Amino acid sequence: MITRRHFMASAAAIAMLSVAAPSFAADTVKIGLILPMTGPFASTGRQVEAGVRAYMALNGDTAGGKKVEIVLRDDAGTADQTRRIAQELVVNDKVSMLMGFGLTPLAMAVAPVISQAKVPAIITSATTSAIMSKSDFFVRTSMAGPQSAVPVATWAVQNGLKRVVTLVTDYGPGHDIEKGFTDQFKKDGGEIVEAVRVPLQNPDFAPFLQRVRDAKPDAVFVFVPAGVGSLFMKQFVDRGLADAGIKLIATGDVTDDDLLGAIGDPALGVITGHFYSAAHDSPENKAFVQQVKDSAKMRANFMAVGGFDAMHLAYAALAKTNGDTDGTKLINAMKGMEWTSPRGPISIDPATRDIVQDIYIRKVEKKDGELYNVEFSTFKKIHDPFVAK
Amino acid sequence: MLTILFDGVAYGMLLFILACGLSITLGLMNFVNLAHGAFAMAGGYVTVILMNRFGISFYWCLPAAFFVTALIGAALEVTLYRRLYRASHLDQVLFSIGLVFMAISAADYFMGGQQQLINLPAELRGRFDLFGIGIGRSRLFVIVICAMLTVALQLALTRTRFGSQLRAAVDDGRVARGLGISVSTIFVLTFALGSGLAGLGGALGADMLGLDPNFPLKFLIYFMIVVTVGGTSSITGPFVAALLLGVADVAGKYYLPQAGAFIIYAVMILVLIVRPNGLFSREGR
Numbered sequence: 001m002i003t004r005r006h007f008m009a010s011a012a013a014i015a016m017l018s019v020a021a022p023s024f025a026a027d028t029v030k031i032g033l034i035l036p037m038t039g040p041f042a043s044t045g046r047q048v049e050a051g052v053r054a055y056m057a058l059n060g061d062t063a064g065g066k067k068v069e070i071v072l073r074d075d076a077g078t079a080d081q082t083r084r085i086a087q088e089l090v091v092n093d094k095v096s097m098l099m100g101f102g103l104t105p106l107a108m109a110v111a112p113v114i115s116q117a118k119v120p121a122i123i124t125s126a127t128t129s130a131i132m133s134k135s136d137f138f139v140r141t142s143m144a145g146p147q148s149a150v151p152v153a154t155w156a157v158q159n160g161l162k163r164v165v166t167l168v169t170d171y172g173p174g175h176d177i178e179k180g181f182t183d184q185f186k187k188d189g190g191e192i193v194e195a196v197r198v199p200l201q202n203p204d205f206a207p208f209l210q211r212v213r214d215a216k217p218d219a220v221f222v223f224v225p226a227g228v229g230s231l232f233m234k235q236f237v238d239r240g241l242a243d244a245g246i247k248l249i250a251t252g253d254v255t256d257d258d259l260l261g262a263i264g265d266p267a268l269g270v271i272t273g274h275f276y277s278a279a280h281d282s283p284e285n286k287a288f289v290q291q292v293k294d295s296a297k298m299r300a301n302f303m304a305v306g307g308f309d310a311m312h313l314a315y316a317a318l319a320k321t322n323g324d325t326d327g328t329k330l331i332n333a334m335k336g337m338e339w340t341s342p343r344g345p346i347s348i349d350p351a352t353r354d355i356v357q358d359i360y361i362r363k364v365e366k367k368d369g370e371l372y373n374v375e376f377s378t379f380k381k382i383h384d385p386f387v388a389k
Numbered sequence: 390m391l392t393i394l395f396d397g398v399a400y401g402m403l404l405f406i407l408a409c410g411l412s413i414t415l416g417l418m419n420f421v422n423l424a425h426g427a428f429a430m431a432g433g434y435v436t437v438i439l440m441n442r443f444g445i446s447f448y449w450c451l452p453a454a455f456f457v458t459a460l461i462g463a464a465l466e467v468t469l470y471r472r473l474y475r476a477s478h479l480d481q482v483l484f485s486i487g488l489v490f491m492a493i494s495a496a497d498y499f500m501g502g503q504q505q506l507i508n509l510p511a512e513l514r515g516r517f518d519l520f521g522i523g524i525g526r527s528r529l530f531v532i533v534i535c536a537m538l539t540v541a542l543q544l545a546l547t548r549t550r551f552g553s554q555l556r557a558a559v560d561d562g563r564v565a566r567g568l569g570i571s572v573s574t575i576f577v578l579t580f581a582l583g584s585g586l587a588g589l590g591g592a593l594g595a596d597m598l599g600l601d602p603n604f605p606l607k608f609l610i611y612f613m614i615v616v617t618v619g620g621t622s623s624i625t626g627p628f629v630a631a632l633l634l635g636v637a638d639v640a641g642k643y644y645l646p647q648a649g650a651f652i653i654y655a656v657m658i659l660v661l662i663v664r665p666n667g668l669f670s671r672e673g674r
Binding site: 038039040042043196197198199201204206207208210211213228230231234235237238239240259262263264 | 392393396400497501504506508514515516523525526527528596597598599601602603607638639640641642643646647650
């Protein structure tokens with residue numbers, strides 16, 4: 001909270017400075033960062049912000065010869081706020097790029113604003129496939145639709161899990177993931193015994209889990225939003241599904257690095273597919289995780305890496321345009337960009353402006369007394385299965 | 390099948406403990422307290438803080454959650470609620486919903502917006518089979534505690550001196566005062582009891598229902614349904630209603646997952662069509 005307040009103060013100070021000395025503004029590039037910093041999705045906002053700050057701490061605050069300035073605003077996770085803030089940032093603050101967007105509807109809401117103003121918007125968190133087609137100025141550094149679900153399907157069939165029940169939360173990303181998993185799973189010769197959808201506002205998983213148990217599948221494939229995931233895990237274990245021989249496979253949202261410690265031992269042995277693990281073994285990742293730990297006092301998760309890479313993309317685009325902040329030039333510079341992120345090698349598909357990345361199959365294990373998603377298998381260069389056929 | 394029934398009963402019992410405080414304040418004291426869920430949330434957070442920060446056993450957290458929430462309830466009754474007993478229901482609603490939003494923001498500020506998790510002691514984890522029914526230990530624990538509380542509450546309200554004083558104070562405050570009953574003390578105690586029960590429910594439910602700052606709003610609708618379906622004249626009504634809704638909700642989600650979330654509302658509408666004043670209501674009120 002304090003950092004945010006400081007931030008607002010400094011943003012206001014800069015706004016005043018730029019009125020006093022207009023020449024100063026030309027040397028500064030402003031990036032509007034819109035995140036849910038309060039409300040139920042505040043953890044997303046905190047992680048993305050930590051990722052953004054970590055990038056600036058490690059790489060300085062100049063790119064393409066210009067000073068980069070972040071203007072952070074809180075939309076509390078409501079779409080009309082996101083849109084209003086985006087408009088204000090573009091019109092009043094004259095930001096050159098927008099960044100953030102915790103949920104699909106929040107990203108959707110700014111599409112008309114960025115299309116009209118020709119301001120690139122880098123999506124750090126929202127994942128549904130449908131967003132990218134809404135504006136030619138969207139770029140994404142989080143995950144493209146059911147990118148992480150498809151390799152899990154292939155892996156499951158390869159490892160003898162032929163009969164699977166899917167259990168997803170009943171909203172956009174859930175439907176995407178369910179379809180992505182099911183299509184691939186059937187293609188590989190698996191059988192979906194049943195597809196269960198859980199309401200978004202769901203207090204108790206008991207009946208759904210009992211249904212899964214009674215269907216007696218080899219495994220249950222799960223997608224639920226990160227916060228609820230921990231609750232789900234506990235009930236999964238308590239209901240004895242693991243003892244009944246039903247394996248839990250999931251996308252990485254369920255074993256979110258940020259929450260894994262709090263879920264505790266019930267999570268041990270869970271198999272997930274995802275694009276980032278804090279335990280990823282690379283020098284880039286070690287530096288990133290350490291920086292987030294030192295400055296934000298938490299373990300970086302996949303949201304933080306989305307913010308980190310969004311900043312990298314912004315810096316690299318500015319370097320490529322030599323500091324030119326014209327929106328169309330920036331977005332063209334971003335297309336086809338390739339780099340090594342803390343998560344591994346990634347690139348931006350020039351056609352869809354969406355992220356192409358490796359998906360890792362991981363297992364929850366204990367390392368130095370803490371739980372981590374340990375990667376043991378890699379599926380290279382996965383595209384969004386719905387768009388890039 | 391019976392496992393579903395068991396889960397439904399556990400869920401219903403929990404709903405009852407969470408909502409019975411509301412039925413007391415609404416039914417007996419005639420005060421529309423929409424902030425009831427905030428007390429439940431307070432109890433949940435007390436448990437989370439005591440367990441995760443101070444490592445206190447879950448069993449001690451339950452009475453702690455009850456007493457801390459009861460104290461908060463009593464303090465708020467004396468300072469705020471008391472002034473609104475005579476106010477119109479609209480004022481009460483506006484006041485208490487305002488309190489809900491303050492509680493949500495406060496919880497968000499101090500505890501963060503994420504789901505809070507607690508680790509139940511090992512003996513409450515897992516489940517066992519009894520005559521082919523899968524019984525979750527934590528759910529059994531919830532049922533036992535709630536059943537004991539229900540009996541105790543029913544006896545306290547109908548058989549004790551305090552109970553009859555309370556009913557007298559509600560029915561005719563002036564006469565009760567004339568007979569030497571301290572109406573305001575009774576109301577403070579009753580309000581504290583109701584809040585405390587909500588806090589206890591929040592503590593018991595932290596594992597099963599989850600806990601985040603939106604808890605009061607997320608469950609407000611369930612509390613209201615329990616109280617409207619059950620009627621507000623006794624605690625038997627809300628008890629039966631909570632069980633009915635718990636079982637209907639769980640069974641609905643099991644057998645008809647597509648429509649699952651709506652079953653509970655369908656049941657409410659049906660009951661209210663047949664008995665507009667709730668399942669058990671005093672006629673002619």
